[in-house]
Amino acid sequence: MKITSVKAVYPSYKNVAPSWRTHFWQIIVKVETDIGLEGYGYGGGGRASVEVVNKHFSEILCKKEINDTRDIAAIWDQLYQECLPYGRKGIAIMALSGIDLALWDLVAKSEKSPVYKLIGTRSKQGVRTYATGTDIEWYADSGFTAHKFPHRWNDKSDYQKAINSAEKARSTLGEKALIMIDTYMSWNQDVTLEMAKILSPYNIHWFEDVLTPDDLVGQANIRTKVKPTLIAGGEHEFTHYGFMELARSAALDIWQPDITWCGGITAGLRIIEIAKTFGIPVIPHRGGEVWGLHLIVSSDCQDLAEVLPGTKGAPKDELWAGEPQAENGYIEPNDRPGFGVTINESLLS
Numbered sequence: 078m079k080i081t082s083v084k085a086v087y088p089s090y091k092n093v094a095p096s097w098r099t100h101f102w103q104i105i106v107k108v109e110t111d112i113g114l115e116g117y118g119y120g121g122g123g124r125a126s127v128e129v130v131n132k133h134f135s136e137i138l139c140k141k142e143i144n145d146t147r148d149i150a151a152i153w154d155q156l157y158q159e160c161l162p163y164g165r166k167g168i169a170i171m172a173l174s175g176i177d178l179a180l181w182d183l184v185a186k187s188e189k190s191p192v193y194k195l196i197g198t199r200s201k202q203g204v205r206t207y208a209t210g211t212d213i214e215w216y217a218d219s220g221f222t223a224h225k226f227p228h229r230w231n232d233k234s235d236y237q238k239a240i241n242s243a244e245k246a247r248s249t250l251g252e253k254a255l256i257m258i259d260t261y262m263s264w265n266q267d268v269t270l271e272m273a274k275i276l277s278p279y280n281i282h283w284f285e286d287v288l289t290p291d292d293l294v295g296q297a298n299i300r301t302k303v304k305p306t307l308i309a310g311g312e313h314e315f316t317h318y319g320f321m322e323l324a325r326s327a328a329l330d331i332w333q334p335d336i337t338w339c340g341g342i343t344a345g346l347r348i349i350e351i352a353k354t355f356g357i358p359v360i361p362h363r364g365g366e367v368w369g370l371h372l373i374v375s376s377d378c379q380d381l382a383e384v385l386p387g388t389k390g391a392p393k394d395e396l397w398a399g400e401p402q403a404e405n406g407y408i409e410p411n412d413r414p415g416f417g418v419t420i421n422e423s424l425l426s
């Protein structure tokens with residue numbers, strides 16, 4: 078089939094989460110073909126990324142032949158080269174991610190197959206989920222056995238706040254639950270070491286994004302000092318080239334590429350290959366969304382997927398219809414062709 082149109086749209090979101098977790102400026106990419114099949118992808122980078130797709134990538138892609146996943150990989154490499162002067166990381170790669178995912182959706186639909194079958198042999202059925210957010214009682218009631226809460230450092234009073242949050246999470250979810258903390262780059266090395274000490278009774282599985290993604294030396298340094306707690310990160314890193322630098326610097330115990338930002342499934346597969354070589358577990362950021370979930374079930378990712386349920390009863394935009402939901406703490410992709418979701422057109426105008 079031949080690509081006839083590539084178009085990105087920034088959705089008209091109605092309900093933005095009232096926290097530092099927003100819509101991440103996610104965009105929609107739609108690819109059309111001469112046989113009437115359409116593929117949809119999800120990317121990052123907001124309106125700037127929409128411009129990259131519509132004003133640059135689309136003209137390269139129109140009239141291109143695409144039939145299998147090798148074609149997708151070739152297109153990935155070409156687009157990476159074409160945007161290299163302004164790309165490599167950030168917005169351009171978030172735009173490329175949206176296109177890559179739309180092409181995986183398209184090729185899978187052309188084969189009447191779910192994307193996970195195109196990726197490889199399915200090795201996981203229901204994937205264990207962890208709930209990121211603050212409504213712990215609701216998560217416990219819903220059957221989650223793993224949970225990550227946000228913590229932001231402002232001053233010394235935040236040590237006690239971290240203890241209170243960890244205490245609440247542990248007592249609500251029980252001794253066996255996995256408990257993690259996402260600091261969103263607000264800690265430093267000293268804070269991290271002190272936190273490891275005072276939070277040790279709560280057996281925190283990982284600290285996420287403790288330092289900025291540029292401070293690889295700092296992360297490599299604290300990583301060895303906070304065990305058994307692990308240092309996780311990678312949602313702000315891009316492509317297999319970026320993750321190769323992470324590997325060389327030994328900065329992280331766990332990699333968390335965001336499949337809608339790091340370069341899509343094509344980049345995700347290359348990142349997983351590197352991770353395998355270096356023995357690093359991969360747990361994609363927001364892995365409970367279809368873009369990460371299809372990759373998780375058919376690759377060497379860990380058996381753990383992040384979901385963001387928000388708070389009980391809070392209104393949410395249903396951008397993708399047919400998205401799998403976590404049930405009793407587990408989630409799995411459906412068997413419909415492509416990623417198995419359809420776009421909610423009412424959010425596109």
Ligand SMILES: [Mg+2]
Nearest residue numbers: 259285286312
């Ligand atoms: Mg995070």
